[in-house]
Amino acid sequence: MTSREGVALVTGASRGIGRAAALRLASDRWPVAVNYRSDAEGAKETVALIESSGGQAVLACGDVSTADGIEETYGAAEAVGPVLVLVNNAGVRRDTLAAMMKRDEWDDVIRTNLDGAFFASKRALKRMISARWGRIVNVASVIGLRGNPGQTNYAAAKAGLIGLTKSLSLEVAKRGITVNAIAPGLVKTTLTENLGNFDDLAKTMPIGRIVEAEEVAAAIAFFASEDAGAITGQVLCVDGGMTA
Amino acid sequence: MVDAKTVTREDVLEVIRSELKGFEVEEGDVKGEASFDSLGLDSLDLVELSVRIEDAYGIDIEEDDLKEVWTVDNAIDVVLAKLGKS
Numbered sequence: 641m642t643s644r645e646g647v648a649l650v651t652g653a654s655r656g657i658g659r660a661a662a663l664r665l666a667s668d669r670w671p672v673a674v675n676y677r678s679d680a681e682g683a684k685e686t687v688a689l690i691e692s693s694g695g696q697a698v699l700a701c702g703d704v705s706t707a708d709g710i711e712e713t714y715g716a717a718e719a720v721g722p723v724l725v726l727v728n729n730a731g732v733r734r735d736t737l738a739a740m741m742k743r744d745e746w747d748d749v750i751r752t753n754l755d756g757a758f759f760a761s762k763r764a765l766k767r768m769i770s771a772r773w774g775r776i777v778n779v780a781s782v783i784g785l786r787g788n789p790g791q792t793n794y795a796a797a798k799a800g801l802i803g804l805t806k807s808l809s810l811e812v813a814k815r816g817i818t819v820n821a822i823a824p825g826l827v828k829t830t831l832t833e834n835l836g837n838f839d840d841l842a843k844t845m846p847i848g849r850i851v852e853a854e855e856v857a858a859a860i861a862f863f864a865s866e867d868a869g870a871i872t873g874q875v876l877c878v879d880g881g882m883t884a
Numbered sequence: 885m886v887d888a889k890t891v892t893r894e895d896v897l898e899v900i901r902s903e904l905k906g907f908e909v910e911e912g913d914v915k916g917e918a919s920f921d922s923l924g925l926d927s928l929d930l931v932e933l934s935v936r937i938e939d940a941y942g943i944d945i946e947e948d949d950l951k952e953v954w955t956v957d958n959a960i961d962v963v964l965a966k967l968g969k970s
Contacts, residue, residue, distance in 0.1 A: 769928055770935040815928060 646724030654682030656829030660857035666695030673700040673717035704756035722767040728757035753797035774817035809873030818872035825879025846881025916957040
């Protein structure tokens with residue numbers, strides 16, 4: 641439970657891991673800024689779910705892959721308070737083999753998954769430095785650790801996000817700001833729904849099932865907590881044993 | 885928020901002196917020619933100070949502005965420029 645006067649901003653919070661993280665942080669008493677790019681209905685549903693549980697949430701529309709979108713997002717979030725927790729979750733996939741990959745398929749994935757996370761973090765840093773406290777949690781992927789055919793763009797973006805996490809954590813460590821990454825494995829979300837038959841995929845997982853978005857959200861909430869103040873620059877795999 | 889028309893160089897120096905108390909800097913050491921390095925401030929301290937000055941004057945201090953700031957006088961110049969005083 642937080643007693644800090646600030647806001648938790650979750651990018652890409654209209655569904656999946658982002659929504660689960662928003663709900664979980666709200667249950668830890670953070671007012672939550674629910675960012676989305678195009679799924680307004682989903683984002684409104686996230687806000688409604690938080691409010692129906694007695695939490696506080698605000699819609700923060702904006703495409704975090706653009707400078708204007710980041711300003712738009714922060715404008716809405718900072719109307720509630722300074723962003724002291726940032727969850728960089730917004731992500732896209734454009735899977736195809738490298739030999740077939742078009743320039744825009746590469747660029748889209750790098751822009752949203754990596755550029756978006758960097759510039760959203762940069763925007764948060766001044767206030768976090770001023771508050772001498774902050775939590776940045778980057779939602780990476782096991783694909784950024786071990787690769788996957790058809791996902792060179794996604795793997796590069798997620799591996800980049802892990803490098804960003806480690807370097808940034810060292811820059812701001814003395815200011816009470818932690819920067820960590822979560823590497824989810826196979827989680828059933830709209831982002832992964834076309835990966836195959838989930839019943840078959842579950843059999844390949846060491847835990848014998850798919851990871852739930854709420855389990856990833858629990859790890860995000862831990863990194864965002866006061867208790868995790870001595871943990872920074874780390875990558876926590878929430879992957880059902882995929883990388884064991 | 886202050887009235888930009890009436891802000892003087894000495895006013896900005898006083899604000900900087902006041903904000904630097906939070907960095908455990910001796911007030912008497914904060915003079916125009918003093919470098920932030922000599923006052924014991926690192927780059928992140930300078931970012932923190934800039935946020936406090938932004939709030940005090942309702943201005944935006946950009947990355948490029950900070951790159952030109954080595955001394956207290958440099959910081960005063962930036963603030964006055966942002967307020968349209970130079």
